[in-house]
Amino acid sequence: FPGLADVSISQDIPVEGEITVPVGSQSPDEDYSTLDEPVKDTIMRDLKAVGKKFVHVMYPRKSSALLRDWDLWGPLVLCVSLALMLQGGSADSKDDGGPQFAEVFVIIWFGAVVITLNSKLLGGTISFFQSLCVLGYCVMPLTVAMLVCRLVLLAGAGTVSFIIRLIVVGAMFGWSTLASTAFLADSQPPNRKALVVYPIFLFYFVISWMILTFTPQ
Amino acid sequence: MATADDLKFQEFDDAANLLAANPDATTISIDEPVEIPKNQHSRLQEPGREEDDELLGTDDSDKTELLAGQKKSAPFWTFEYYQTFFDVDTYQVLDRIKGSVFPVPGKNFVRLYIRSNPDLYGPFWICATLVFTIAVSGNLSNFFIHLGKPTYHYVPEFRKVSIAATTIYAYAWLVPLALWGFLMWRNSKVMNIVSYSFLEIVCVYGYSLFVYIPTAILWIIPQQVVRWVLMVFSLCLSGSVLVMTFWPAVRDDNRRIAVATVAAILLLHALLAVGCLAYFFDAPELDIPPPVIPAHNGTTVITKSH
Numbered sequence: 192f193p194g195l196a197d198v199s200i201s202q203d204i205p206v207e208g209e210i211t212v213p214v215g216s217q218s219p220d221e222d223y224s225t226l227d228e229p230v231k232d233t234i235m236r237d238l239k240a241v242g243k244k245f246v247h248v249m250y251p252r253k254s255s256a257l258l259r260d261w262d263l264w265g266p267l268v269l270c271v272s273l274a275l276m277l278q279g280g281s282a283d284s285k286d287d288g289g290p291q292f293a294e295v296f297v298i299i300w301f302g303a304v305v306i307t308l309n310s311k312l313l314g315g316t317i318s319f320f321q322s323l324c325v326l327g328y329c330v331m332p333l334t335v336a337m338l339v340c341r342l343v344l345l346a347g348a349g350t351v352s353f354i355i356r357l358i359v360v361g362a363m364f365g366w367s368t369l370a371s372t373a374f375l376a377d378s379q380p381p382n383r384k385a386l387v388v389y390p391i392f393l394f395y396f397v398i399s400w401m402i403l404t405f406t407p408q
Numbered sequence: 409m410a411t412a413d414d415l416k417f418q419e420f421d422d423a424a425n426l427l428a429a430n431p432d433a434t435t436i437s438i439d440e441p442v443e444i445p446k447n448q449h450s451r452l453q454e455p456g457r458e459e460d461d462e463l464l465g466t467d468d469s470d471k472t473e474l475l476a477g478q479k480k481s482a483p484f485w486t487f488e489y490y491q492t493f494f495d496v497d498t499y500q501v502l503d504r505i506k507g508s509v510f511p512v513p514g515k516n517f518v519r520l521y522i523r524s525n526p527d528l529y530g531p532f533w534i535c536a537t538l539v540f541t542i543a544v545s546g547n548l549s550n551f552f553i554h555l556g557k558p559t560y561h562y563v564p565e566f567r568k569v570s571i572a573a574t575t576i577y578a579y580a581w582l583v584p585l586a587l588w589g590f591l592m593w594r595n596s597k598v599m600n601i602v603s604y605s606f607l608e609i610v611c612v613y614g615y616s617l618f619v620y621i622p623t624a625i626l627w628i629i630p631q632q633v634v635r636w637v638l639m640v641f642s643l644c645l646s647g648s649v650l651v652m653t654f655w656p657a658v659r660d661d662n663r664r665i666a667v668a669t670v671a672a673i674l675l676l677h678a679l680l681a682v683g684c685l686a687y688f689f690d691a692p693e694l695d696i697p698p699p700v701i702p703a704h705n706g707t708t709v710i711t712k713s714h
Contacts, residue, residue, distance in 0.1 A: 289563075289564050289566055290564075290566045291566075294566065309494075309529070309533075311487075312487075312490055312491050312493075312494040312529075313494050313529070314491065314494075382497045382498060382499070383496075383497055383498055384498070385498045386496070386497075386498050386501060386529060389533065390533060390536075393533075393536065393537060393540065396540075397540055400540075400544060401564070401566075404547070404562075404564040405564070406561075406562055406563070406564070
């Protein structure tokens with residue numbers, strides 16, 4: 192290409208033009224700006240997200256909705272309702288009795304944090320809050336079990352009611368463990384899955400024990 | 409043979425002569441567990457030192473020093489530093505648990521299983537499981553013992569969980585700290601003492617507590633004799649793991665101090681077991697104070713309800 196050998200810009204050609212990048216139209220900004228919407232829309236959007244996650248826990252499938260858009264509203268609501276329902280136990284003596292409200296709270300949140308740290312230290316790829324979100328939402332079957340137990344205890348506190356409660360709590364414990372394992376197991380290294388699943392099993396076992404041993408006044 | 413000798417790592421103890429004499433001995437590659445050369449060395453050395461090296465692992469301790477130096481290089485404020493303490497697979501944890509429940513006489517738990525890869529997973533979760541097992545078993549056993557009595561009202565006794573947690577975690581972390589400090593101090597005075605790192609001691613203590621988990625479950629059986637037999641049995645198992653780990657480390661010290669150290673280790677271990685049995689599990693034949701019935705002629709008759 193001999194003709195290109197001597198291409199050069201001569202000094203007297205003015206170099207000018209526009210170098211501004213055309214900014215996109217304002218309408219996509221308006222879609223993402225939620226400052227002007229009615230408060231009802233904001234609340235309903237979050238409520239729908241929380242409700243969708245509850246449905247995902249009830250029918251655990253391998254979906255990433257629980258993981259991608261994590262939120263901690265659901266775990267908070269579940270934890271508070273579980274802790275409230277565990278009150279009113281045999282609290283006549285100061286020493287023995289069921290767990291206090293703060294104890295249930297601490298066990299659930301501290302336990303979830305410890306399990307998340309454990310899975311991250313073992314080399315898991317899930318993020319901290321995603322794991323907290325999954326573990327918190329999977330407490331839902333046990334909250335339902337607590338509700339059923341309180342209703343059964345209204346009817347009576349004999350052996351039959353104990354057997355019913357045992358079966359219900361056992362089934363919900365299995366459901367919680369399987370649901371959280373289904374969501375969390377994929378993000379673990381393959382030869383350490385059992386090391387990650389065992390603390391989750393222990394966590395839900397302790398919560399199930401608290402539910403099963405609840406005795407009203 | 410001379411060139412093979414030049415290429416091999418020259419050790420400066422008895423095994424060096426043997427390696428020179430036997431260049432076909434298995435050599436060590438960095439990423440393999442150092443089991444084979446240990447067996448070679450122990451077979452070829454004089455019988456007097458065989459037990460020592462198997463127990464202390466001094467033949468491969470310098471190699472494992474190299475490996476240890478390569479591993480934990482991240483600064484302590486990064487997350488990767490703590491990840492090096494959880495660098496275990498499922499089968500490794502299961503192996504270590506098996507080694508603590510079935511102690512092989514003459515084999516050092518630290519050298520055989522830990523191998524300069526101490527993990528914090530085992531100690532932490534074994535302690536957590538033990539805490540909840542003791543609390544749940546104690547509660548269940550008290551429930552069964554007092555089941556038929558009319559004045560008994562079941563309580564979950566949730567306070568005992570926090571007490572159990574404090575006790576067991578304090579034992580599993582403070583006693584190794586004290587022991588590690590003591591060994592360091594003796595190491596500065598007596599040259600021959602092998603000192604373990606703090607994490608290795610925590611590891612040994614943590615895994616040695618595993619045998620108490622099935623023991624606590626079996627303590628639900630409301631027979632005092634059965635409980636004491638179980639306790640002695642589990643004390644022997646976990647105590648032997650501790651003794652076989654620490655006896656070679658203090659053996660070269662002043663005889664009285666060595667015996668006192670091992671005795672203190674065993675005593676604290678026994679104290680933990682006895683304390684847990686006494687506090688969390690009510691005695692099976694505990695009766696309600698028998699009712700005092702005043703008889704007609706003024707003397708009181710005490711009926712023993714059994």
